[in-house]
Amino acid sequence: MAFDIERFxxxxxxxxxxxxxxxxxxxxxxxxxxxxxxxxxxxVEYHTVCYLRDLLVTPAHEDEDVNTFFTIWNRExxxxxxxxxxxxxxxxxxxxxDALKAKRLKVGWKDRxxxxxxxxxxxxxxADFIATHMIWGAINEWSASAAYTRLADLEGHPAxxxxxxxxxxxxxxxxxxxxTQARKRLEASKKxxxxxxxxxxxxxxxxxxxxxxxxxxxHVMTHLFSGPDGMAEIRRIDEHVGRMPGLDGLTxxxxxxxxxxxxx
Amino acid sequence: xxxSHPRSPMLAMGGGPTTSSSIPFDVRAFAHGATGSHRDExxxxxxxxxxxxxxxxRNLQHLRHLESATMRYxxxxxxxxxxxxxRITAFLTTWAFEKYWMADGLAxxxxxxxxxxxxxxxxxxAPPADRWRRLQDRFAPIGRSLVDNAVxxxxxxxxxxxxxxxxxxxxxxxxxxxxxxxxxxxxxTVATFVEIKTRxxxxxxxxARERLAGSQRARRLTRSRLxxxxxxxxxxxxxxxxxxxFFGHLFAATPVVVNQLDRQIRTLPxxxxxxxxxxxxxxxxxxxxxxxxxxxxxxxxxxxxxxxT
Numbered sequence: 001m002a003f004d005i006e007r008f009x010x011x012x013x014x015x016x017x018x019x020x021x022x023x024x025x026x027x028x029x030x031x032x033x034x035x036x037x038x039x040x041x042x043x044v045e046y047h048t049v050c051y052l053r054d055l056l057v058t059p060a061h062e063d064e065d066v067n068t069f070f071t072i073w074n075r076e077x078x079x080x081x082x083x084x085x086x087x088x089x090x091x092x093x094x095x096x097x098d099a100l101k102a103k104r105l106k107v108g109w110k111d112r113x114x115x116x117x118x119x120x121x122x123x124x125x126x127a128d129f130i131a132t133h134m135i136w137g138a139i140n141e142w143s144a145s146a147a148y149t150r151l152a153d154l155e156g157h158p159a160x161x162x163x164x165x166x167x168x169x170x171x172x173x174x175x176x177x178x179x180t181q182a183r184k185r186l187e188a189s190k191k192x193x194x195x196x197x198x199x200x201x202x203x204x205x206x207x208x209x210x211x212x213x214x215x216x217x218x219h220v221m222t223h224l225f226s227g228p229d230g231m232a233e234i235r236r237i238d239e240h241v242g243r244m245p246g247l248d249g250l251t252x253x254x255x256x257x258x259x260x261x262x263x264x
Numbered sequence: 265x266x267x268s269h270p271r272s273p274m275l276a277m278g279g280g281p282t283t284s285s286s287i288p289f290d291v292r293a294f295a296h297g298a299t300g301s302h303r304d305e306x307x308x309x310x311x312x313x314x315x316x317x318x319x320x321x322r323n324l325q326h327l328r329h330l331e332s333a334t335m336r337y338x339x340x341x342x343x344x345x346x347x348x349x350x351r352i353t354a355f356l357t358t359w360a361f362e363k364y365w366m367a368d369g370l371a372x373x374x375x376x377x378x379x380x381x382x383x384x385x386x387x388x389x390a391p392p393a394d395r396w397r398r399l400q401d402r403f404a405p406i407g408r409s410l411v412d413n414a415v416x417x418x419x420x421x422x423x424x425x426x427x428x429x430x431x432x433x434x435x436x437x438x439x440x441x442x443x444x445x446x447x448x449x450x451x452x453t454v455a456t457f458v459e460i461k462t463r464x465x466x467x468x469x470x471x472a473r474e475r476l477a478g479s480q481r482a483r484r485l486t487r488s489r490l491x492x493x494x495x496x497x498x499x500x501x502x503x504x505x506x507x508x509x510f511f512g513h514l515f516a517a518t519p520v521v522v523n524q525l526d527r528q529i530r531t532l533p534x535x536x537x538x539x540x541x542x543x544x545x546x547x548x549x550x551x552x553x554x555x556x557x558x559x560x561x562x563x564x565x566x567x568x569x570x571x572x573t
Contacts, residue, residue: 071334097350100350
């Protein structure tokens, strides 16, 4: 079914949390390992605009519907960052713009060259490269949705769980856009399928791994996805990927978990 | 209910003072107060008793096109050190959202009149002569990223100055469009949009002033990049673009506005010698092809506007 971009834009609202009982955090604060994972997720949400940059240097930016999605998606993700920062704030953890800037500055030259790399690839490969970005985006959103749902289940704090499920529901709508775009573009071109398969096998890494320290990536992935239930979630993401044209048999997400020592 | 907690001041860090207030721009409060869809407040039924004339609708097409160009602007600035500044990217996220809905509001007015939200020029495929420029445009982020990352943080001043100037010109354009066809409903919509855009201007202007005042290199860089542009800059790079020449034509009969805008731009530190709007009007009133004179030289249309500096 086609993704209804107008409906997505019209129905979009920033994630709400004022009705949730965050006061409970005074009596029952979240444990440090959960706060550490939440901090990671919060930062990644705020850094969405950096991923947007990589998408905009491809020919994708010429499509009006795609631009509509980028505008609304980027804002929704910013508000996910705000919501998670609120939870962290109740625990005395300050997430401010200076700290986010410092993280972006730390990435250094790799980050400076990324748009060049993406632009060269996007223009040399042409419009077919957009499919790679779209499936990449879909996997990021599937991962984010799974991560929020897992954390909601693991922590069991009612207000936190509700917030995380609200965020996960928005991420699921983002999945719908990226997956629809990816499927359409992969179906239409063999070159798109070959390039996407190659790029995912060679370069895919968990969301946030480009900008966050590897120790943090390992902590979050282990916290959320180790054990049979966690790994079942990971395999579900790989199954989604495998159902895309030309991507059958890929187990990139499970491979990335194993490479980081996340055990079933 | 969540109530107050220790985080309250954290994301409300300010930039420099604005011309109207010394209170720093609160990006977080701006994000909280963002305005979404205007469709319920456009009063479209009022256009049934008095429809907008074609000239006004054409102007609204241009304004809609310009409001929709946010991803194009972000494409230019996010490949540079500007994207590192989380406060600026947070602002730009909400700015793009508000502009999206203003563009949507203009589209609704156009559609109500049976007009396409896009101008016919925008829908026409690019002529072969433009293909080279389009190719250049596709590869532009590569050069921009390499050059501007080497320049460093001073490039942010250029982007903020472009944002401020664009807001000044757009404010004047909205007012002019409303004035040309004194339709009460359109005037109210324009007033709403200008109010939203005033917040955008406050941010860009405060950032531009502070950054330009603080760095001689930023002033030199901004000065050297801006005079090459007639406005809007991205339309200059795309001659087939529907909005190239729009401001020039809109302001051609109002030299007072032209001079006023240029005076405003010249209040930015280091930009005292610019006459951008004058140049924009001049570019739009130039004949498409100059006429050879008997002496074999080319005659251009004399520019009817005078800078008051």
